Amino acid sequence: MQTIEQYLPEHPFFAGLGEDVIALVAGCAVNTHFRPGEHLFREGERADTFYVIRHGRISLEVRTPAGPPVVVDSAHADDVVGWSWLVPPYRWLFDARATEETSAIAFDGACLRGKCEADPAIGYALLQRVVRVMSDRLQSARVRLLDLYGVRA
Amino acid sequence: MTALTDRDRGAAPVPDPFLPRPFVVRATRQDTRDTHTLELEPVDGEPLGFAAGQFTMMHAFGAGEVPISISGDPARPEVLVHTIRDVGAVTRALVHAQPGTVLGIRGPFGTGWQVSSGRHGDVLFMAGGIGLAPLRPAILEVCAARGDFGQVSLLYGARTPEDILFGEDLLGWAGDHGIDVQVTVDNGQHAWRGRVGLVTQLIDRARFAPASTLALICGPEVMMRYAALALADRGIPKTRLRLSMERNMKCGVGLCGHCQLREFLLCVDGPVLTYDRLEPLMSRVEL
Amino acid sequence: MVDTRLIDLGGLQALIDALRSRGYTVIGPTVRSGAIVNAPISGLDDLPRGWGDEQDAAHYRLRRRDDDRLFGFAAGAQSAKPVFFPADELLWRARRTTDGEGYAVRPGHDDDGPAAEDGPPYALIGVRSCDLSAVGIHDTVLAGRGFVDAHYAGRRAEAFVVAVACSDPSGTCFCVSMATGPKPESGRGAPFDLSLTELIDGGDHRFVVEVGSERGAAVLDEIVAAPAAPADLEAADHVTEQAIQRMGRRLDTDGIKDLLYASVDSPQWDDVASRCLSCTNCTMVCPTCFCTSVEDVTDLTGSTDDRHRVWDSCFNADFSYIHGGTVRESTRSRYRQWMTHKLASWHDQFGSSGCVGCGRCVTWCPAAIDITAEAAALRGAPGSNLPEHDPLRAGTGEAPSPSTPTPPAE
Numbered sequence: 001m002q003t004i005e006q007y008l009p010e011h012p013f014f015a016g017l018g019e020d021v022i023a024l025v026a027g028c029a030v031n032t033h034f035r036p037g038e039h040l041f042r043e044g045e046r047a048d049t050f051y052v053i054r055h056g057r058i059s060l061e062v063r064t065p066a067g068p069p070v071v072v073d074s075a076h077a078d079d080v081v082g083w084s085w086l087v088p089p090y091r092w093l094f095d096a097r098a099t100e101e102t103s104a105i106a107f108d109g110a111c112l113r114g115k116c117e118a119d120p121a122i123g124y125a126l127l128q129r130v131v132r133v134m135s136d137r138l139q140s141a142r143v144r145l146l147d148l149y150g151v152r153a
Numbered sequence: 154m155t156a157l158t159d160r161d162r163g164a165a166p167v168p169d170p171f172l173p174r175p176f177v178v179r180a181t182r183q184d185t186r187d188t189h190t191l192e193l194e195p196v197d198g199e200p201l202g203f204a205a206g207q208f209t210m211m212h213a214f215g216a217g218e219v220p221i222s223i224s225g226d227p228a229r230p231e232v233l234v235h236t237i238r239d240v241g242a243v244t245r246a247l248v249h250a251q252p253g254t255v256l257g258i259r260g261p262f263g264t265g266w267q268v269s270s271g272r273h274g275d276v277l278f279m280a281g282g283i284g285l286a287p288l289r290p291a292i293l294e295v296c297a298a299r300g301d302f303g304q305v306s307l308l309y310g311a312r313t314p315e316d317i318l319f320g321e322d323l324l325g326w327a328g329d330h331g332i333d334v335q336v337t338v339d340n341g342q343h344a345w346r347g348r349v350g351l352v353t354q355l356i357d358r359a360r361f362a363p364a365s366t367l368a369l370i371c372g373p374e375v376m377m378r379y380a381a382l383a384l385a386d387r388g389i390p391k392t393r394l395r396l397s398m399e400r401n402m403k404c405g406v407g408l409c410g411h412c413q414l415r416e417f418l419l420c421v422d423g424p425v426l427t428y429d430r431l432e433p434l435m436s437r438v439e440l
Numbered sequence: 441m442v443d444t445r446l447i448d449l450g451g452l453q454a455l456i457d458a459l460r461s462r463g464y465t466v467i468g469p470t471v472r473s474g475a476i477v478n479a480p481i482s483g484l485d486d487l488p489r490g491w492g493d494e495q496d497a498a499h500y501r502l503r504r505r506d507d508d509r510l511f512g513f514a515a516g517a518q519s520a521k522p523v524f525f526p527a528d529e530l531l532w533r534a535r536r537t538t539d540g541e542g543y544a545v546r547p548g549h550d551d552d553g554p555a556a557e558d559g560p561p562y563a564l565i566g567v568r569s570c571d572l573s574a575v576g577i578h579d580t581v582l583a584g585r586g587f588v589d590a591h592y593a594g595r596r597a598e599a600f601v602v603a604v605a606c607s608d609p610s611g612t613c614f615c616v617s618m619a620t621g622p623k624p625e626s627g628r629g630a631p632f633d634l635s636l637t638e639l640i641d642g643g644d645h646r647f648v649v650e651v652g653s654e655r656g657a658a659v660l661d662e663i664v665a666a667p668a669a670p671a672d673l674e675a676a677d678h679v680t681e682q683a684i685q686r687m688g689r690r691l692d693t694d695g696i697k698d699l700l701y702a703s704v705d706s707p708q709w710d711d712v713a714s715r716c717l718s719c720t721n722c723t724m725v726c727p728t729c730f731c732t733s734v735e736d737v738t739d740l741t742g743s744t745d746d747r748h749r750v751w752d753s754c755f756n757a758d759f760s761y762i763h764g765g766t767v768r769e770s771t772r773s774r775y776r777q778w779m780t781h782k783l784a785s786w787h788d789q790f791g792s793s794g795c796v797g798c799g800r801c802v803t804w805c806p807a808a809i810d811i812t813a814e815a816a817a818l819r820g821a822p823g824s825n826l827p828e829h830d831p832l833r834a835g836t837g838e839a840p841s842p843s844t845p846t847p848p849a850e
Contacts, residue, residue: 072340255547
């Protein structure tokens with residue numbers, strides 16, 4: 001079984017980061033596991049964790065008054081979940097629920113923020129990667145807003 | 154020099170491309186809330202041979218005529234298969250046609266996918282919504298000669314899980330023909346276990362060698378635009394990216410002028426065109 | 441060696457009579473409702489003797505000439521287009537079969553429509569060189585590529601064409617710029633059977649007739665036409681030379697395709713859109729416009745379905761409608777489409793310009809929009825009657841040509 005430090009360089013999000021940086025951020029991380037149906041976090045809770053998915057599947061959902069929650073995104077092996085740990089007031093804006101046996105690495109947000117503030121170069125490197133994830137997700141959301149497969153009257 | 158001057162009286166009459174051939178509906182299947190698949194047979198028994206990617210003009214008596222891509226197997230031309238989405242008066246009439254109804258068919262028309270030109274390399278199919286239907290014949294063509302191709306992937310985006318077409322085919326292509334089938338939906342329901350997101354987000358996980366990949370893309374124009382851009386960024390040559398374009402068609406035979414995209418008449422120069430020719434045209438508004 | 445003959449007014453009447461006796465419906469220019477309009481004729485008295493015209497942007501008037509010329513005017517309100525390519529064509533008729541499930545289709549015929557007694561075959565008298573070029577363009581577009589319009593091809597094959605060289609170009613004529621006139625030439629545009637140049641000097645009203653086909657020669661032999669004398673030929677050449685000098689407009693065609701392709705984002709389109717009413721007059725009077733739509737006409741019992749093909753226009757609001765919306769919703773985009781097609785993409789599609797310089801779109805535009813002025817504006821030049829200006833800036837890097845016209849099987 002690989003340690004977190006051995007696993008991280010293989011993950012696309014951490015590609016290109018030096019060994020010392022990996023060692024530093026690994027210090028903020030623990031292995032986690034979720035059973036099917038278990039929530040990683042819920043809307044409104046304090047957002048202080050950054051998840052890297054190793055195996056499994058996560059639904060990102062929005063609860064609505066009538067009917068089951070709508071799934072607006074999904075995260076799978078090699079995806080990352082959560083950037084609210086970077087954005088005050090550090091609060092989750094949706095639910096994240098495992099729909100399969102899911103193993104993930106959870107980084108403590110406060111710990112990561114501390115490392116970034118202490119060494120802005122690390123902060124910039126992490127921010128670049130987070131921004132890239134956000135940009136992909138934003139573009140995906142915007143184009144889905146067009147409802148291209150829907151029928152316009 | 155045309156053949157019109159001093160033409161012989163009594164020479165063979167010019168074939169009339171506007172006359173429909175009668176085809177009878179043999180079977181109909183509801184695929185999704187608004188989409189049906191019809192199986193048709195020619196009344197005169199003459200099979201309609203076609204190339205994957207071509208379309209016919211389908212006429213419903215008293216309702217009108219619309220272009221619909223053929224969604225059947227090119228190796229089985231004796232059955233004409235069309236997957237039709239109800240978006241207007243004519244398609245509504247077609248979608249509700251029961252076995253025994255006669256429809257008028259003209260065609261096949263247009264340029265095809267020419268998936269055989271992807272032999273000895275990788276093939277990437279990208280489908281959005283109803284766009285999977287015009288790609289289906291090309292996918293079947295690849296399945297029939299699977300050994301001639303390398304990595305074959307299908308990336309398919311639908312609106313919701315209930316809008317996914319050809320579910321059994323998808324399983325068969327993945328299970329029996331070694332095609333990497335990845336499906337995503339724009340928004341999912343609680344019970345959906347697959348991916349949620351835009352179809353272009355599936356590209357990163359697809360396995361293909363860009364320089365020797367043929368990519369065939371079909372779906373709403375915005376989806377095709379983003380998909381082509383993403384695939385070109387990944388290194389697939391623009392001449393190896395083929396898109397199926399759509400414009401208003403009235404005649405299907407290049408005579409009425411409706412389906413023009415600048416110099417291209419989509420019913421004869423298309424609907425399948427390569428991205429190198431389309432890129433400057435797709436980036437303009439109201440062209 | 442070109443076969444040229446001479447006929448007088450009596451000879452022209454005899455020509456019309458000979459054509460009628462061969463079963464042709466003879467169509468020629470007539471005066472109607474203050475304009476020159478093509479209609480069936482039976483003789484010289486039906487022709488616009490002594491009539492001329494004044495044409496300019498949004499301006500058309502007939503005027504009385506001080507001579508008796510039969511063809512002393514420029515482009516009439518319509519070209520030859522409606523003769524071979526009617527505004528409403530019955531493509532086929534479908535009738536439900538007795539079991540109610542199927543239906544039988546039979547091709548439409550000209551005698552299915554109104555005015556069957558003035559039906560084909562047609563002999564056209566007085567076709568101008570620009571319009572002859574336009575018919576030649578339609579021969580390529582409608583009958584010279586992969587799919588052939590069988591109705592058009594049938595009418596064209598049977599038609600007899602008597603062309604006429606222009607003596608009095610109008611204020612909107614620019615056939616010289618488009619290399620389509622003012623004198624019909626064998627091998628340019630659609631073929632003619634006979635081509636007339638009207639001479640009226642010194643009281644001798646006569647016509648130099650150029651023979652363009654065996655069929656034309658045969659009709660001339662029947663009415664007995666003597667060879668033209670060198671003096672008459674010279675006089676005919678002079679008619680053409682002075683017509684060339686009197687063009688009303690100019691259109692610089694140098695690099696025009698690249699210019700239009702490169703002008704896709706030009707602010708000039710906003711300028712013309714502020715004036716264009718999208719009324720479709722230009723496409724109706726244009727001799728090369730060919731866009732059509734189809735309509736299914738049914739009866740109340742639901743047992744009949746007639747399919748008609750009708751003229752359409754890219755200026756119509758729903759021309760480019762696809763489910764989900766209209767591609768060209770703004771007038772700006774529609775004007776740009778029309779002009780780019782006419783002067784640029786036509787080359788890639790059909791191997792020639794789509795414009796023959798007849799000037800009708802300029803004359804009949806209620807907003808006085810002038811295609812020659814718009815082309816000049818896109819070049820950045822102030823007007824269309826100025827001498828040569830700067831070379832064109834670079835184009836968009838054009839795409840390779842799509843399907844090129846294929847000649848039909850012989």
